[in-house]
Amino acid sequence: MGFGERGPRRTEIILKHPLRRERFMKHALLTLCLLLATSAAAADKQIAITIDDLPVISATPLTLAEKQHVTTQLLNAMKKHGVRAVGFVNEDKLLEKNQLDANVALLEAWLANDMELANHTFGHLGMHKSSVEQMKAAVIKGETISRWLSERAGKPYRYFRHPFTQTGNSVEEQHAFESFLAEHGYSVAPYTIEHNDYLFSCLNDHLLAGKDIGVSRETMLKEYLAHLDNAVEAFETMSQELFGRQIPQVFLIHANRLNGEMLDATLQRLKEHGYRFIPYDQALEDPAYAIKAGPSKKFGPSWLMRWAKTMNKKLSVYGQPDPAEPLMKAFNTHCS
């Protein structure tokens, strides 16, 4: 007997009987609800937002008004999307002639908008080229104003992010510095997703200064969002390969004019990827973040790549692909 010649199928029989039909429909409905609930749980991806180099970083000099504008744009975008971010401060950037008070007011605005401040050293010292003693001094000097402002605002002051996310040239160096951080009440601040925003930001600064870099601003901005998609995809792949699930991710970007303009669209894009924004401390509660990450040496990759090393696992991807060739060319010519 061929397949098509079989008698009435079981569902057909069930559906002909009114009581059975009702039970069948109820069961089908329940199954559908369960399926929807499962896919909703799968889509419940979480991400915390962290922003480095506060109050504002730029490849070209900025006026106070421009810095105020960037700060307002960043805070407005986060407010709109219900984001409570952590901002990592370089206090050397506050000490401009006649602008100390106004620069401090930028940090106060972060706190007033329910954000948290954290330490990113005085002078943005990279561990690859600095001694542990130099790093320690940069931490202490880098907390003077932010710690006081945070305490006054009743906010915690608890994270340290290594500039360039370089966590040491050796295990010994890493441990010596991290013991110091712990003694001073700091937790090391990991990240898992970045999307070369520093590269696009530098191009943006030159474009805004009217420089011809061989790429239009419109193309660059479009590419910036497309590149976010590439990065999200790559880091989600890593999370899946390491943990078999999507861990709460930590997004790292910088306080610059590019993000001032684009953060709203960036956060919207993350939402479209299925993300819900959570506070940083909540993301760090995930067991993944208890895994040790070794010293980074010169490059400061995502913690996902560091964990792969600790877990002795091979990943199928290492970071996102480079941005399109004309952008790389412009960056290599004008920014490095």
Ligand SMILES: [Zn+2]
């Ligand atoms: Zn930085």
